Amino acid sequence: MIMRRPAVAGQFYPGNENDLRELIKKLAPEHTPSKIPALGVVAPHAGYIYSGRVAAEVYASIEEAPTFVILGPNHYMYGSAVALSTQEWMTPLGNVQVDEDFIDCLPIGIIDKDELAHRSEHSIEVQIPFLQYFFKDFKIVPIALGLQDYDTIKELAGELVKAIEKYDERVVIIASSDFTHYEDVDVAHRKDRALIKTIEQLDVPAFYDELYRINASTCGYGPIGAMMMACRERGAKYGKLLRYATSGDVTGDRQVVGYAGIAVY
Structure with a gap:
């Protein structure tokens, strides 16, 4: 069977099932309030030791859904500009199928079916073990x-809304992103707060500005x-910051990467 095999298992997260489950268990919050009926979320995609606690907070806080649309940046710029994978995805926790029924609902437009863009890309892969856990x-x-x-x-969001x-079934859109990269921690906090404020307001033009x-x-x-644009169209009113952290919280360095976990509903 042709499937998308892990590209960063053993690097961004443990490469065997037991160690991976144990790590996510340690990263998960001990207690979470009532589950949020999120239409979308923002979750980070760095190595689990750096951003995993933020990601775990997101997934522990939201209601389950039959379908998760995972949007991630293409760091390596291989393949199509907007690339959909239709292969089954493998992780140390097992295999996950793509939702062919949802894909069949997508209009013909900006989204291309293309596996090359996903072959080495980590931004989507690192979300999946959290979903599995x-x-x-x-x-x-x-x-x-x-x-x-x-x-x-804007075009992508429109096509996703038409399919939804x-x-x-219920669909949650995951936006995979880290925030400030390798700047002083005070600068990172200031820049990230400014962006998070626009996300909480679901103000996409202000976010881009x-x-x-x-x-x-x-x-x-x-x-x-x-994600914001599609969720607003579906009736979301605001975003809620669930957790913020930086790599400096782990390393002690002042040059940091910022991570935010946000639920949109």
């Missing part, structure tokens, strides 16, 4: 974005924008 029965729709400009994400409207104003190094801004 916290949820039992789900399928995924993995889409990697090489283009993240406003026009592209035709689809009978702020990106350029502060010269942000947020890698998955396109996935965040597309």
Whole structure:
């Protein structure tokens, strides 16, 4: 069977099932309040020792869904500009199927079926073990974005909304992104707070304006924008910051990468 095999198992997270389960268990919050009926989330995609606690907070806090559309930036720029994987995805916790029924609902448009964009990309892969740990029965729709400009994400969001409207099951859109990259911790906090504020308001134009104003190094801004736009169209009113951290919380360094976990509902 042709499937998408792990590219960063043993690097970003443990490569065997027992160690991976144990690590996520340690990263997971001990207690979470009532589950949030999220339409979308923002979750980080760095190595689990750095950003895993933020990601675990996100997935422990939201209601389960049969389908998760995972939008991630294409760091390596291989393949199509908006690339959908239709292969089964393997992780140390088992295999996850793509949702072919949802894919059949997507209109012909900006999204291309293309595996090359996903072969080495980690931004979508690292989300899946968290989904496997916290949820039992789900399928995924993995889409990697090489283009993240406003026009592209507007078109993508429109196509996702059309598919969701035709689809009978609950769908959650995951925007995979880290925030500030390798800047002083005080600068990272200031820049990331400015962006998070626009996400909490679901203000996509303001989010893009702020990106350029502060010269942000947020890698998955396109996935965040597309998720916000689609969720607003589906009736979401606001976003809620669940957890924020930086790599410096682990390393003690002042040059940090920022991570935010946000639920949109």
